[in-house]
Amino acid sequence: MKSILQQQCEQLAAARYPLHMPGHKRRVAPAPGLTCAAFDLTEIEGADDLHDADGILDAAMQRTAALYGSARCWYLVGGSTVGLLAGIRALAPFGSRVLVGRNCHKAVYHAIELGHLTAHYLTPPVVAEFGVYGSIPPASVAAALDAHPDVRCVILTSPTYEGVQSDLKAIADLCHAKGVPLLVDEAHGAHYLPLAEPYGWRGGAVAAGADLVVQSAHKTLPSLTQTAWLHLNGTLADPAAVERELDVFETSSPSYPLMASLDGCTAWLAEDGPAAFAAWRARLDRFAAAARTWRHTPVLGLGPERADFYAFDDGKILLRIGAAGAGYLRAAGFEPEMVCGPNVLAMTSPCDDETALDRLAEVLARRDEAAPPVPRAGALLPAPGPARCTIAEALLRPACVCPLGEAMGKTAAEYIWAYPPGVPLLAPGEEVTPAFVQAAAALAADGTALHHTGAGSAQTLAVLA
Numbered sequence: 001m002k003s004i005l006q007q008q009c010e011q012l013a014a015a016r017y018p019l020h021m022p023g024h025k026r027r028v029a030p031a032p033g034l035t036c037a038a039f040d041l042t043e044i045e046g047a048d049d050l051h052d053a054d055g056i057l058d059a060a061m062q063r064t065a066a067l068y069g070s071a072r073c074w075y076l077v078g079g080s081t082v083g084l085l086a087g088i089r090a091l092a093p094f095g096s097r098v099l100v101g102r103n104c105h106k107a108v109y110h111a112i113e114l115g116h117l118t119a120h121y122l123t124p125p126v127v128a129e130f131g132v133y134g135s136i137p138p139a140s141v142a143a144a145l146d147a148h149p150d151v152r153c154v155i156l157t158s159p160t161y162e163g164v165q166s167d168l169k170a171i172a173d174l175c176h177a178k179g180v181p182l183l184v185d186e187a188h189g190a191h192y193l194p195l196a197e198p199y200g201w202r203g204g205a206v207a208a209g210a211d212l213v214v215q216s217a218h219k220t221l222p223s224l225t226q227t228a229w230l231h232l233n234g235t236l237a238d239p240a241a242v243e244r245e246l247d248v249f250e251t252s253s254p255s256y257p258l259m260a261s262l263d264g265c266t267a268w269l270a271e272d273g274p275a276a277f278a279a280w281r282a283r284l285d286r287f288a289a290a291a292r293t294w295r296h297t298p299v300l301g302l303g304p305e306r307a308d309f310y311a312f313d314d315g316k317i318l319l320r321i322g323a324a325g326a327g328y329l330r331a332a333g334f335e336p337e338m339v340c341g342p343n344v345l346a347m348t349s350p351c352d353d354e355t356a357l358d359r360l361a362e363v364l365a366r367r368d369e370a371a372p373p374v375p376r377a378g379a380l381l382p383a384p385g386p387a388r389c390t391i392a393e394a395l396l397r398p399a400c401v402c403p404l405g406e407a408m409g410k411t412a413a414e415y416i417w418a419y420p421p422g423v424p425l426l427a428p429g430e431e432v433t434p435a436f437v438q439a440a441a442a443l444a445a446d447g448t449a450l451h452h453t454g455a456g457s458a459q460t461l462a463v464l465a
Contacts, residue, residue: 131377414454
């Protein structure tokens with residue numbers, strides 16, 4: 001069934017001959033099978049304007065806000081990245097200070113860089129069995145707020161790329177008691193909404209009262225890649241400031257097919273969501289029951305490490321099976337989301353085939369009988385070194401390249417991360433520590449390619465001259 005917004009766009013498109021963009025004139029499909037040209041509009045009369053919405057786009061965004069229970073919702077056609085850039089810029093004036101989860105996505109670091117912000121990090125404990133970040137304790141947020149009373153906002157990620165959640169309600173209450181807004185990168189949690197709560201998806205950022213919440217609809221819901229939502233709650237975030245920054249960071253020619261995809265996703269959730277979430281829960285429960293019988297295949301959240309974090313989204317299946325295990329899955333017809341060090345991530349969604357996880361469990365059971373266990377992750381997430389200057393300052397100063405082994409004690413002039421998940425292991429302006437060098441070597445030994453944003457390479461690093 002077509003969404004309301006798609007129907008409205010098609011009606012507008014059929015009413016007159018287009019003497020306007022886009023160039024396909026709704027006659028030539030951009031690629032075989034790509035049928036969205038029929039409603040690929042621009043901001044003509046009646047089509048509204050995403051950057052000054054008061055018509056059909058405003059109505060669509062209100063439908064999504066009502067479904068999630070937020071005060072406002074903005075459609076994003078630049079992914080969660082544009083929501084994070086705009087949201088952080090709206091909350092944190094140029095040159096100010098912020099509290100940031102160390103496990104945030106690179107887009108958060110780019111916002112810090114562009115705003116010349118000083119970041120004080122909240123570094124979560126590491127789940128040793130898998131070498132991934134755990135939950136951020138509310139007590140650490142409270143202590144950081146006391147230590148840095150001038151911060152303009154707190155920025156956290158929950159759930160993480162691997163599915164670990166933090167106690168957002170407790171953290172939001174702590175922030176609001178200090179008058180500090182909380183921005184949550186919930187890119188991997190767009191399925192946390194009221195109608196999903198009966199099926200186990202509780203603790204989402206909107207319900208917790210976070211002031212700004214960024215969600216990638218395309219990651220776990222039926223919406224096209226590059227589509228996302230930005231939700232607003234409360235009075236600590238100024239909606240006019242948010243809209244101004246969206247004007248800065250988002251295209252002035254937003255895609256109507258992408259926006260129709262978001263409205264269609266909203267309609268799907270409202271109509272089919274409860275049944276789809278119930279079926280998803282049943283599939284996950286069957287998979288978990290099978291996984292508990294395996295001897296050599298640890299699954300995050302099904303072992304004793306569950307006590308190390310606040311809550312977990314078991315729609316993410318993180319397996320400690322290494323690169324060889326990922327190859328085994330590929331040979332059996334499954335392509336995982338991520339392979340990083342000893343970990344392999346399988347992402348599920350309410351749109352999975354009814355038997356897909358049963359088949360995955362059968363493949364993993366066969367491997368479990370034949371393959372030896374993969375060693376624990378080790379120290380793959382080094383604590384950040386002391387900050388010698390801000391990220392922006394480090395990127396503006398002269399740099400040189402030196403061998404990685406000689407970089408210890410110097411100041412980094414580039415980001416280093418594995419992508420995915422795109423969480424920096426090292427940020428510009430930080431002291432290069434022995435722990436970072438050891439982690440980089442361990443990841444390389446496991447076959448994980450690290451991305452350098454400067455002139456460094458696998459064996460070298462860009463540092464301040």
